[in-house]
Amino acid sequence: MSIGISTMSLNRLKQEFRDFQIEKVTQGQKQLAMHTAAQRERLSLWIESFADVIALNQHSNPSTLADALFRQYDGLQMNHAVENIWLLDSQGELKYSTTEVDAEINQAISKVLEKHEPYSQLYCNEVCLQLVVVPLLNDKGELFVVAMSMSLTDVVFAINQSLKSEIAVVNVSADNADDDSHFNFLFATNMVFMTDLFQSYPKDISISDFKDAGLEIDYQQKSYLINLMHLATTSDKQFYLALVDDVSSIKQQYKQQAFEFLLSALLIFIALAVLVYFVASPFTNRILTLSSALPLLAKREFEQFRQIRLKGKRMLADELDIVADAATDLSYELEQLNIEVEQKTQELENIAMYDLLTGLPNRNMLNYQLKKAVANIGIAKTGVAVLFLDLDDFKKVNDSHGHGEGDKLLIEAANRLRICVKHTDLACRFGGDEFVIVLSHITNIEQVVPIAEEILEQFKQPIRIGSSVFYVSTSIGIAFSDEEIAKPEQLISRADIAMYEAKDNGGAQYHIYHTDMYQRVAHRVMMETEVRQALAKGQFSLSLQPQLQTATKKLCGFEALLRWNHPEKGMISPDDFIPILENSEHMVELGYWVIRRCFEISSNLQRSGLTDVTVSINLSAVQFIDFNLTNYLKALLEEFQLPASCFELELTEQTLVKDIERAIECMQELRSIGFSFAIDDFGTGYSSLAYIKKMPVDVIKIDKSFVFGMLENHADYQIIMSTIAMVKNLGLVVVAEGVESSAQLRSLAENDCDIIQGYYFSKPIPEHDLAEFLDTRIANGYWKIQPAVCKIG
Template identity: 35%
Template sequence: MIESPNILSPKISQSSWVVDIERASISWSNKEAKWLFSHFFEGEDLAKFIIDAALLQRLKSFVQSQPLGATLQFIWPCSTLSKERVNCIGTVISLGASNRGVSVKVQSLTVNERPVLADSFTSEWSSLDIVRCFNSLPMAVFDGKGALLDMNRSFSQRFGSVEQIEDLFVVSSAAHGIMAMLSSRELHTQEIRLSTVKGVRWQQIEVCYQAASDRVFLLAHDIQEERDHETVLYRLNNYDPLTQLPNRNLLYSQLERALVNARKRNLKFGVLSLDLDGFKVVNDTFSHRVGDELIQQVAERIKSTIPQSACLYRLGGDEFVIVQEHASGMDELVDIAQTVIKHSIKPYPVSKMEMMITASIGIACYPQHGDNIDYLLKNADAAMYRAKSISHNSYFIYEEAMADTIRAHLTLGGGLRKAIEEEQFELFYQPKIRLSDKATVGAEALIRWMHPELGMISPDQFIPLAEESGLILPLGEWVIRRACYQLKEWREQGYPAISLSVNLSGRQFMQSDLVEMVSQVLAETGVDPRYLELELTESMLMADAQQTIEKLHAFRALGLTLSIDDFGTGYSSLAYLKKFPIQTLKIDRSFVNDLGVDSDDEAIVKATIAMANSLNLKVIAEGVENHSQIEVLNGYHCEEVQGYLFARPMSHDDFSVYMNSHLMGASMLSAVH
């Protein structure tokens, strides 16, 4: 039972409503406000109420100039009697997205009281007189046994033909319960679903019993829109609009209940933090629309694979949390993680592609890994980061030392911008070898972060942070500029000309002025463009094939060399591959690793090289580490290789020594012949 204002003595001070500034309307109001407006502003449907223009302008100026939570005192002018003054206080609130509104509450009402029938039910007035006095609100009169005696037009229009009070109720026993309750009290208020001419709708009913005349007076307020509005607001506040999964708000609510229950009954419950591997690349390469579709399918698959007793939440982006209450132990939580991982390796059909995306999972259990909610979530996150750093599509159980992982993540993220400004980065160089004569014909530039306190940090640790923060753009520009200056330096030192390749990230390739930036750097350094090679991934090229073709032709017009990196691991279409102005394919190391051992990998490498030859493309195999791989690649007529068998990535100084012993010697030998 919900208490509400008396029909005759409404609690005006509890009146509250919301003004939508953008739509110049009242978007929500409680039942007290509806009563207030119906008696003093002549209108129960507040959605159609016209707000005073001067007041609306004042509220609009206030909302535009003040932050959320700011308050303003003002008078809400009445539209009928000039002597009535409603003193209000307004608070700036968010109505979703960028829209703002004002939450209004009544502080006091100064008014020359109009006649309100304060004692009508104890007077000698007839039922008809009372009903007519409330003609604007649906009201009916029944005898003590529930038979209809009278009703006004509003009541008839809303409920149609009624003979007994129980005709109004969806469940007739509810009517009998209310009638029985009135025998011990004079007034009853309740929110209940009633049968109307528009179907079953929520109503706020106020039922009053007049013992002297054995009459029951029933006043009804339609609150269906209010209920619908509350439902919409509840879903907006507590559910993810993309996946329809509960969000962080409901996660904390469940965890709070689970914590209280576990402490009281000495139970366990588990928290699994789940993050998709490489989802940022999908968004940047294929667009957010494709990313959203993938997230929806991932959510559906996870939900279908976890136990019915477990709950899945989406916190945003590619972050999910699974909560398993009443967990029997760590084995049960591990089983859930293994099941999710097992099913995550299956492809997702998205936008006419077969996409694969895996997940890293961290596990924390109460009370073993934390005695409060924040610790459990933080520790599950730490375990997830450890799983992600070791290998994708894996899980990890929290350990005490993992807290350092989060601290390192935050430290690296916070220092990345400073590192770019202070140029704490350095390019390392890995040679490319021509198989026919083992000559060094090029190198790949690989970035390293030389942190002043942590030492050298590998790209695996900071590139994802750069992608997430958008700092990959200035960092990528620094790499291209530094590579061009390195080519210039080698030329000025008299080294034989070799090519230098630079990897582009998906977000960098989507940069609108990328071609102009590269052109400017080439002009600035005076480097011959044919010695600068840009490496792009398959998935990057297929994000927007037509735009990609235009951008690639613009690069070719500058004279650059273009290659597809990690070929065979993405989603490229052979039909488009013919249209891309590419000169080189790099076979991914995953296919090279088992050459001479795995016949399937040999078949893939052989087919790739044959296809490249038919398209007049050069082939480079990366990740070469032993001579048996060289024998297979030579047999298939692969032109160039790159890998630890010949040289690891080297610093500038070490690569200069390498060039002196390899390139200069080769140049002198060529001159003798």
């Protein structure tokens, strides 16, 4: 309250000082306007009276007026402070002047000649003068203009007498109006005083600060207030009227009143502080006691908190007693809550560190314990081994029996792992069907092999879950390090790489990590990246290998083969990148590009008249199980307006047997649309007639490896002949790949092989050369050059 009163009082004093400054400026402006108006009026009346005295209306010669003005010039200087006189006729021709006519005076004279009425203005050039221009008529009605400029000396002294202020006319360069430039004094009532005063003002204050709020300066132990009143502005200067007032008494009064206000406020504050201290001291002591006791609650020292005396001996309870009772009740509540939090924390730690399904430690515990084991390598002088396990074909269990059965299988798998590890080692669930075992105090990798073999042996035994029996093997990757600089995440990564190596080699085995594995993984990652870039840059293309009917040599189809023309490595064989990308997501994107390109090629074949020629499209395993495949093919059929019979979808045996039920379902769906199916590389995979009979297959393609050796190897010949006979009995079409000689062609023709393809007729044709190939090698759909085939009988 004291501060508020003091602040309001000081603001009131400041406002009074500001009002004084504004009033001074207002009075100065009024005085300037009044005295300049009086000066102009006197001079205008003198000019008009002078015209009557010399009887200008009776003379037509302008020299008479000019001579009269010349004679009066000294008197005008003395009595009216006239500086210069100009006399001009109605044509603007100068008849008499005491100095040259500048542009601003000329402009004022032009206004009088135009409007035929007197004109006046404040005129500043080197000095500030008041300009008065009066029109006069002679006896012939000719117009003359008399212009006079008057000094502001009398005006300044008149204002000085009225306001009791020191006054000066000053100018400053227009370019430096806001800088700390020095003022140029044109006139002052006390030139020495004004010059010294203006030289003492702070140079960091600009002219705009002067004009807005004035400037207070302490000079010779007195305080002065300087206000600037704008007079005129020229192209290079600004002119001001400076009012200087002695405000020493006002400032002294302001300081005295400010001191009295502040002293009063201080005394009030001290009195109130003493009063508050004596009144609030008992309460303050109790609050301090309570505040010093409350940290005991944060330290969970609840019993010690309750032993502190928080309440005083009073007949009536006050608010602090209520707070003390609430704090005591709070201590009991917090004590109970602390017990519950500790219990829940223990439960959360178990959840955070252990897998809820199997009860094994989870990945968090693995990271924690593995870091400890690696840190102990240098102390114990032994190594650490990490075994990364993945259950083989576990997804089939989930898909066929549901996730409930899959979870039970994972629990049994965890139990078998517990049997294989010592209590000093760690077996944990890494995620999904992946497990990690950490073996500490291992001196060499040979110590790990028996444990890996024991785990493999455990998983050879069937797993019974209710009435179901599962045979689930596991693939194991092993990484070992006895280096102190080993990194836990690197050990897990290496074991993971080794595990995939074991899985790629058929599973149910262990592999120990070595650097070649990493190189293969790095090569796979690099190849996947380059495939995506190659797709974007259009580096892939198709080559088409013709398929001919064996008996008639009629062109019946083309097999689309993928080619990659790398800008640096040249042409990359599909055998180098297809196996690497077979199961990657990039293969799906690449496969869809191949399918679309095949549709474009088939559309071109249809337009060229080859309406009964099919295009065979190889589908990868990952492409075939993609759920978007059917919709994509339907969309392309509609876009290109082609029947599905124009295409044959080729699948390998390995692709089919990965999930036979899903394969049959997908094949039946696509066959209902009109697509036909061929099994590629027949004889190199599982070759099971049981699943071939169940699948909606149309064509069987005998692998070229059998055709190459059919004439030299009796076993290969028998395989081919029996395969042809078997397939024909099933009502399917037989295609022989890799035919390179007339003897092979003749033998296949004699054994009723339906279709052949191979270098004997043509190498795969780049798609951009297909049109030329059709023109030169095909006539009416048949091969132009008929190879000689000897038929028996």
